[in-house]
Amino acid sequence: MTETPQIDPAPAPLAAATPDTAGDPVISARQVVRRYRRPRRSLTRPGPVVEALRGVDLDVAYGQRLGIVGESGSGKSTLIRLLAGLDRPTSGSIRFAGREITRLPDRSLRFLRRDLQMVFQDPMSSLDPRMTVGDIIREPLVALGHPDSRARVAELLDAVGLPAAAAHRYPHQFSGGQRQRISIARALSPRPRVLVADEPVSALDVSVRAQILNLLMDLVDEFSLTLVFVSHDLSVVRHVCDTVVVMRDGEIVERGTTAAVYERPTHPYTEALLAAAPTLRKALAAHAAARNRKEPQER
Amino acid sequence: MTHVPDTAVATGPVLTVDDLGVQVGPVNLVQGVGFTIGSGERLGLIGESGSGKSLTALALMGLLPEGLRASGSIRLRGVPDDLLGTGERRLAKVRGRTVSMVFQEPMTALNPVMRVGDQVAEVMLLHGTRNSRAEAAAAAVDLLDRVRLPDPRAMARAFPHQLSGGQRQRVMLAIALANDPALLICDEPTTALDVTVQAQMLDLIGELAAERNTALLFITHDLAVVATVCQRVLVMYGGRVVETGDVYDVFTTPRHRYTEGLIAASDLSVVDGRGRLRTIPGAVPNGGEFPDGCVFRTRCPAATTRCERTPEWSGPPGHGFACWHPVGEDR
Numbered sequence: 001m002t003e004t005p006q007i008d009p010a011p012a013p014l015a016a017a018t019p020d021t022a023g024d025p026v027i028s029a030r031q032v033v034r035r036y037r038r039p040r041r042s043l044t045r046p047g048p049v050v051e052a053l054r055g056v057d058l059d060v061a062y063g064q065r066l067g068i069v070g071e072s073g074s075g076k077s078t079l080i081r082l083l084a085g086l087d088r089p090t091s092g093s094i095r096f097a098g099r100e101i102t103r104l105p106d107r108s109l110r111f112l113r114r115d116l117q118m119v120f121q122d123p124m125s126s127l128d129p130r131m132t133v134g135d136i137i138r139e140p141l142v143a144l145g146h147p148d149s150r151a152r153v154a155e156l157l158d159a160v161g162l163p164a165a166a167a168h169r170y171p172h173q174f175s176g177g178q179r180q181r182i183s184i185a186r187a188l189s190p191r192p193r194v195l196v197a198d199e200p201v202s203a204l205d206v207s208v209r210a211q212i213l214n215l216l217m218d219l220v221d222e223f224s225l226t227l228v229f230v231s232h233d234l235s236v237v238r239h240v241c242d243t244v245v246v247m248r249d250g251e252i253v254e255r256g257t258t259a260a261v262y263e264r265p266t267h268p269y270t271e272a273l274l275a276a277a278p279t280l281r282k283a284l285a286a287h288a289a290a291r292n293r294k295e296p297q298e299r
Numbered sequence: 300m301t302h303v304p305d306t307a308v309a310t311g312p313v314l315t316v317d318d319l320g321v322q323v324g325p326v327n328l329v330q331g332v333g334f335t336i337g338s339g340e341r342l343g344l345i346g347e348s349g350s351g352k353s354l355t356a357l358a359l360m361g362l363l364p365e366g367l368r369a370s371g372s373i374r375l376r377g378v379p380d381d382l383l384g385t386g387e388r389r390l391a392k393v394r395g396r397t398v399s400m401v402f403q404e405p406m407t408a409l410n411p412v413m414r415v416g417d418q419v420a421e422v423m424l425l426h427g428t429r430n431s432r433a434e435a436a437a438a439a440v441d442l443l444d445r446v447r448l449p450d451p452r453a454m455a456r457a458f459p460h461q462l463s464g465g466q467r468q469r470v471m472l473a474i475a476l477a478n479d480p481a482l483l484i485c486d487e488p489t490t491a492l493d494v495t496v497q498a499q500m501l502d503l504i505g506e507l508a509a510e511r512n513t514a515l516l517f518i519t520h521d522l523a524v525v526a527t528v529c530q531r532v533l534v535m536y537g538g539r540v541v542e543t544g545d546v547y548d549v550f551t552t553p554r555h556r557y558t559e560g561l562i563a564a565s566d567l568s569v570v571d572g573r574g575r576l577r578t579i580p581g582a583v584p585n586g587g588e589f590p591d592g593c594v595f596r597t598r599c600p601a602a603t604t605r606c607e608r609t610p611e612w613s614g615p616p617g618h619g620f621a622c623w624h625p626v627g628e629d630r
Contacts, residue, residue, distance in 0.1 A: 071493035072464075175582045176348075205347035206520060207579040210564040214575045232494060239567040239576070276498035280550060280566065283526030287547040 024098065026194055026226050027060040027083055032092035034078050034250075052078040054250040055092070060194070065220065065227040067241030067258065069234055069273070075250040076230050080196050083228065085112045097193075114144055117187035121199035123179030127171040133157075133182050134167030140190045156185040159222075160215060177208035181215065188219065194226045195219075201236060213240060234277045238262050246270045311376060312337045313481045313514040314359070314398075319371035321354045321363065321538075326587035328367070329354050329538040333616065336482065339512040341505070343529035343546065345519060345561075349583050351538035352518050356486050358383075359516075360400055361390045376481060396426045399475040401504075403487040405467035409459040415470045416440065416455025422477045442473040446503060465496035472504065479511055486518045501528055522565050526550055531617070534558050537584070537594030542620040554613075554625040557595045593623065 032053055040047035053075045060066050070076045081087040082094060085101050094102050096112055117140070120126040127136055134153050141149040154164050160181040171179055180200060187195060197216065201209045217240065220227050231237050237244055237258070244261050246254040246269065254267040265271045312335035321329035329351040336342045346352040358369040361382060373382040378393055385393075402408045410418055419439035420432070429435040436455070443451035446469040459467055468488060475483055485504060489497040505528055508515045517528050525532055525546065532549050534542040534557065542555040553559040560579040563569070570576055581598040584590075590597050596606040601624040610621040 071495065175585075177582050205583055206522070206561060206565045207347060208582060210576040210578040213567075214578060217575060234494070235567045239570075273494055276495040278498070278501070278521070278523040278527045280523045280526050280562070281568075283523060284547060284550055287526070287545075291547060 025059040026062050026097055027058070027228075028095045029056060029058040029079075029083065030093045032056045032058075032079070032082060032089045032094060034075075034082060034087070035090045052250055053082070053089070056250070056252055058245065058252065060226060060228060062193075062226055063224060064243055065229065065241045067237035067244040068228065068230045068247060069232065069237050069244060070247035071232060071273075073249070074247040076247050077198065078250075079247070080118075080198060080228060080230055084116055084118055084196055085109050110144070113140075114190045115192050116194040116196060117190065117192040119180070119183050119187050119195065119197040119200045121202050123176060123183050123203070124171070126183055127179060127186075129171055131170075132167065133162075133169055133171065133174075136171070136182060137167070137186045137189050140186065144190050146190070152189060156189055159188065159219065160185045175208075176204055177212055180204065180212050184212075184215065184219065188223065191223070192225070194228065196228045196230075198230045199232070200229075202231070202233065209236075216240070234262075234273060235279065246273065313340075313376045314516070315372075315374040316355075316359070317372040317374075319355065319358060319369065319373065321351065321358055322368050322370065323366055323587070327538060328586050329358070332371075332535075332538075332540050334533055334540070334543065335617065336514040336516060338481070338514055339509065340531065341508065341515040341517060341529045343517045343519065343525035343532040344535060345522060345525050345532060346535035347520055347561075347583050349537070349586050350535040351586075352535050353486055354538075355535070356400065356484050356516070356518055359484060360394060360398065361385070361387070362394075392426070395422050395480075396428070396478045397480055398482040398484065399478070399480045400484040400486065401468070401471045401475050401488045403490050405464065405471045405491075406459065408471055409467060411459055414456055414458060415462070416443070419443065419455070419470065419473050419477055422474050426478050428478050438477070439473070442477055443470070445476075445507065446470070446473045447499075448473075463496075465492055465500065468492065468500055469503070472500075472507070476507060476511075476513075480513060482514045482516065483508060484516045484518070487520070488517075489524065490519070490521070497524075504528065522550070522562065534561070537589035538586075539594050539621065541595065541622070544614075544618040544620075548618075552627070554620040554627065555595075555622045556599045556601050556624065556626065558620075559626050560598075593621075599624075 033055055034053040036050045036052055038047040038050055056079060068076045068079065082089050089102055093100060097115065101109065101112055137153045137156055138149045141152060146152065153167055157164055157166055162178065162181055171182065174182065201212050204212060219225065229237060229240050241258050244258050245252045246267065248269050254261060254265065254270045261270060262274065265274060314336045317333045319329060319332040320327060332355055334342065344352045344355065357363050359373055363369055369383050371383065375382060375393065375397055377397060416436060416439045419442055420435035423429040423435045423438060429438055440451045440455050443454050448454045448466060448469050462470065489500050492500060501524065517525065519525055529546055532543065532546045533540055534555065536557045542549060542553065542558045549558060550562060553562055563577040564579055567576060579598055592607040593610050596602040603624065605623045610623045612621050613619050
């Protein structure tokens with residue numbers, strides 16, 4: 001659902017967060033563990049414990065475009081929920097711009113709500129159907145006490161390629177791709193420094209996917225954003241990210257630059273993932289080979 | 300270039316669809332769709348949302364939702380009547396026996412309160428392909444083994460919620476293949492699955508179809524999946540077939556502007572000078588809101604006033620395109 005910043009009764013500080021310290025990562029996670037208890041199955045025994053994350057270390061540098069790939073159950077969604085302060089780890093430390101966020105109460109996380117924003121997979125369920133697009137984009141601004149939200153909404157709609165008139169309409173009046181543009185505009189409204197995108201193009205048609213990926217890349221460049229991009233689609237991550245981590249069973253099994261991981265994977269699981277992903281190139285090569293075998297017989 | 304001849308020519312195609320249309324009130328959602336599939340042939344149907352690919356599959360199965368009407372003709376080898384216009388009683392005898400379907404979401408397609416072995420056995424008992432419950436139950440275990448579920452005997456006693464997504468989809472495949480259908484329709488069968496599970500599932504569908512010489516109609520929006528599984532491909536947009544041919548020909552030398560755009564937009568390894576992907580401008584219109592004439596003209600870079608008339612089909616039925624300004628012909 002909508003990631004609404006906590007509304008704090010105190011006047012909003014408009015000062016920027018701590019200035020970028022060259023070299024220091026914007027996000028730094030150490031030995032992060034998250035256990036869930038499943039619902040109990042028997043009257044006498046407690047429910048089984050699931051270890052969703054088993055001691056993850058992760059640094060994200062300013063301006064980095066980090067891809068997180070893994071299959072369902074790998075812990076990638078749990079990890080980004082923790083990074084975004086939507087959930088607390090069982091143990092371990094997560095620092096955002098140098099500040100420990102794991103033990104802060106929600107009301108002290110205003111800086112995180114402003115500096116880190118999320119775009120979710122399904123734009124229909126992450127936009128409130130009863131709010132106008134303008135109100136949706138304005139909501140984070142109002143919550144953070146922004147002075148001139150109206151002008152900012154028009155500016156944001158323009159940045160994501162929607163007409164200014166879209167502000168008065170409702171989410172259901174837009175196509176899937178346009179709704180994802182609205183989600184992106186909302187995420188960018190408080191001028192975040194980090195954008196976390198959770199499978200942002202998985203629900204989109206192929207012809208629209210390319211448009212949204214291009215838009216994300218444009219915005220990341222224009223606003224010097226740090227991008228954390230979660231996807232099960234290896235080719236999308238390869239296109240968007242400069243660094244990639246591969247997760248499996250709550251652990252990071254491989255990490256490195258995108259070029260290195262895709263061209264010379266070292267972990268067998270990464271190799272298996274890359275081999276399993278269907279690509280047009282691989283498939284067409286197989287067709288060409290089959291055709292070459294057939295040709296002589298036909299003549 | 301010589302086109303690989305259909306192996307089924309001698310015996311006639313398993314499925315012949317001619318001028319299929321689907322209407323809701325005065326609005327045409329699918330128009331003029333025609334194709335054939337021979338025994339053992341694997342035909343892919345690709346298109347984005349709103350292209351009419353799933354409606355085409357539902358029309359073939361006689362499962363269109365209330366309020367939608369189908370027109371044209373659907374002939375299945377071994378069935379004397381046209382499937383369109385055949386009553387539900389006779390259609391029920393064909394469905395699950397001569398033609399069967401695997402759906403995208405295995406959890407909603409399986410009965411949650413029935414053991415999976417019983418669900419596989421049920422389809423055989425309903426069509427009378429096994430004589431007794433015991434025989435059907437034994438056949439169900441065999442089928443679960445054929446779709447490579449581990450420990451099929453125990454699996455037959457499990458309920459759907461105890462299985463993973465990939466396992467459920469294997470059960471669906473076992474049900475679909477239980478009566479050895481002449482035609483298997485798969486509608487996005489791997490979209491909800493993980494990459495490694497998807498790869499196994501695609502291999503399995505291909506192998507099992509080849510084993511029994513089953514004709515396969517494989518519906519997906521994923522070009523790479525179609526190219527992996529199928530020999531021929533049908534590209535749909537706005538409820539019409541815009542191009543068809545051999546997978547290799549269509550994907551390496553597309554003629555329709557939409558096919559060209561779709562291939563370009565899905566190839567994430569080709570970028571422009573700024574590192575941006577090639578795109579098709581605009582969005583897919585809603586069903587019934589596609590333009591007259593060429594359905595793609597509102598998004599087409601090559602469109603002219605000529606495109607206000609519906610393009611004629613160029614080439615033989617199984618290998619051609621419908622475009623006034625095809626790729627490779629200079630305007």
